[in-house]
Amino acid sequence: EPEVTQTPSHQVTQMGQEVILRCVPISNHLYFYWYRQILGQKVEFLVSFYNNEISEKSEIFDDQFSVERPDGSNFTLKIRSTKLEDSAMYFCASRENRDPYNEQFFGPGTRLTVL
Amino acid sequence: AQSVTQPDIHITVSEGASLELRCNYSYGATPYLFWYVQSPGQGLQLLLKYFSGDTLVQGIKGFEAEFKRSQSSFNLRKPSVHWSDAAEYFCAVGASGNDMRFGAGTRLTVKP
Numbered sequence: 001e002p003e004v005t006q007t008p009s010h011q012v013t014q015m016g017q018e019v020i021l022r023c024v025p026i027s028n029h030l031y032f033y034w035y036r037q038i039l040g041q042k043v044e045f046l047v048s049f050y051n052n053e054i055s056e057k058s059e060i061f062d063d064q065f066s067v068e069r070p071d072g073s074n075f076t077l078k079i080r081s082t083k084l085e086d087s088a089m090y091f092c093a094s095r096e097n098r099d100p101y102n103e104q105f106f107g108p109g110t111r112l113t114v115l
Numbered sequence: 116a117q118s119v120t121q122p123d124i125h126i127t128v129s130e131g132a133s134l135e136l137r138c139n140y141s142y143g144a145t146p147y148l149f150w151y152v153q154s155p156g157q158g159l160q161l162l163l164k165y166f167s168g169d170t171l172v173q174g175i176k177g178f179e180a181e182f183k184r185s186q187s188s189f190n191l192r193k194p195s196v197h198w199s200d201a202a203e204y205f206c207a208v209g210a211s212g213n214d215m216r217f218g219a220g221t222r223l224t225v226k227p
Contacts, residue, residue, distance in 0.1 A: 033214070043159070043205060043217040056214055091158060100147045100209045101166050106159040
């Protein structure tokens with residue numbers, strides 16, 4: 001069964017460093033998403049991406065964040081200068097089309113630890 | 116804006132007992148409603164979803180949920196809980212569908 005994959009599973013970085021979190025969505029899906037979950041808190045929407053551009057973003061997704069689909073299969077989230085409060089689990093998701101009733105398939109997540 | 120409240124942070128039930136997890140949503144129109152489960156170290160797995168039609172929806176793993184518009188609720192139920200159901204459960208609401216708003220989650224512990 002097709003699935004969303006994410007790498008790495010755990011990333012440790014120093015404050016101020018740049019990190020890139022990688023996701024491979026399901027191959028025929030057109031809509032891609034990033035969410036984050038700070039430990040013990042709710043899953044929060046960051047950004048959605050369609051047709052090589054951001055279609056929606058939350059107030060969390062500030063100038064420190066960027067997303068890219070560099071090669072037609074990977075979908076990346078970059079944090080330019082990490083802060084302690086960026087420590088969280090980051091989930092990638094993909095959906096086949098725009099129908100909101102269609103399921104978003106989630107990857108297993110990348111745990112980001114900022115020291 | 117849409118939002119979701121899960122009033123119970125943590126619930127403990129005995130194996131074989133029935134389960135109900137509460138979810139209340141806030142949205143102006145008919146929302147798209149979802150329940151996801153997250154096992155430790157795993158991603159989010161969809162249990163069931165609702166948009167229209169029969170207000171009682173069946174999902175995977177023996178779960179069901181009932182949409183009650185008058186109460187703005189979408190509670191998740193299971194008649195008999197198994198030890199493997201221990202996990203975190205998230206209710207979510209989607210409107211435009213471009214993003215989803217999740218509740219804070221309810222952690223389920225199953226006692227033997």
